[in-house]
Amino acid sequence: MKFASSEARRARPLLGTFVDITARGADETDLHRAIDRAFATIQRVDRLMSFHDSGSDVWRINRDGFPKGVIVHPWTWRVLTCAQEFSRKSNGVFDITIGRQLVKWDYLPKLGKRFGSGGSWRDIVLDNKRNVRFHRPLIVDLGGIAKGFAVDRAVEALKNNGVKAGIVNAGGDLRAFGSASQFVHLRHPAWPTRIAGAVRLRERAMATSGVYFERRKYRGKYVGPLLDGRTGQSGRDLISVSVAAAECMVADALTKIVFTLREKAADLLAQYHSDALLLERDGAPSWIFHSLCDTPDRIRFA
């Protein structure tokens, strides 16, 4: 066996954040080539699932999902299918149609009246043959899940290009692969410029959601971009939720659910063999959940 002797690390502005890729292997030139491929893959996900870009799948389904329906790329289809599964299992806490509220609060740009103003995930129909149709005009935003999917695809691209170990970090949604465990630091929920602690990850993805820099005022009240899909209300607490899972897409979606449901999300976490860590305003962990399945790779809270 060849020993991993080189390391390459690069970052690019993608997905609205900084995407940071570390790859370890034998030959540096090969590592850089693999990283190039991984970035290209992320760019592809970005182009398909961007809320803003005219021509993205998301933009097209928001425009023509009602009443016509739109055929989407297999990747978009996978993310939509997964999102709907989480909506079903969380009874609507996770809901990709909360975009309308984010538009109202200025987190997302206004699209004009014809893009609809009501409805929920239940109004999305995923027909066979990758056709997406709405029962009524809707605004779908994949911001809560597509980043995780992009990380998974990037890891796949690295592996397909011969990288044995590494980590892909898209602004806090990350996935480590390879034999060595990785140390990942967590931001302080109330002081995002401080570190609250660290966890060890091995062959595992982790996503963290908090309000952090994103809190803003709307009609005199603080709001955040993390919403309870059932009520359209935002979580205002300065807490952070980290979820570790095999796939980053799953971790990404679950953080949003745990943010609202807290301990009540335990069953769902167990179903997905996921672990969760909830940090309170003071930076101290208030809830740690280890999935019931006995996996040797489970998250370790250092």
Add this chain to the structure above:
Amino acid sequence: MTQIPRWILPTAISVTVPLPSYAVQYLSVSQAQKLCFPEANQFVAAHVKFTPAQVKAIEAASGEKQLLRGQEIWRAMKGERLQGFFIVDYVIGKHLVIDYAVALSPEGRVKQIEILNYRESYGGEIRNPDWRKQFVGKTARSHFALNEGIANISGATLSCRHVTEGVRRVLATYEVCLK
């Protein structure tokens, strides 16, 4: 860590970094040059020191403030053939400066963007001596490790907006100074 050349620094702003920070050096200038233009065999420096008129034109074309007094630019050459331009630029991230490179095609289209140095400060709290004290005598195994100790941070939804704006300014610089 690379030093920002003096001739580029805005007179009014100090960009030295005395505070503890999370910093990653991703690529050196020459590494990034080779990755952006693998086929090039020579990088010819063509640095520009802006005239006041150029600054105005760049600001007008990009809608962004031009604080730098000049720009580091290289022509990527394969023999006599121009492969494109390699431009190093600086933007303020959350608090500190981020160095990044933009590779342009000869026609001025963005080919590639690579972050060279990323720095993130620990904000105003650092001035508080009690906050500083936490770090005294901490080892690499500490949860509060600084600098090299922190390799990856989760929960970092830091926007790359400043870089996006910077690229707009670099494209305007191309229009004004290189075209």
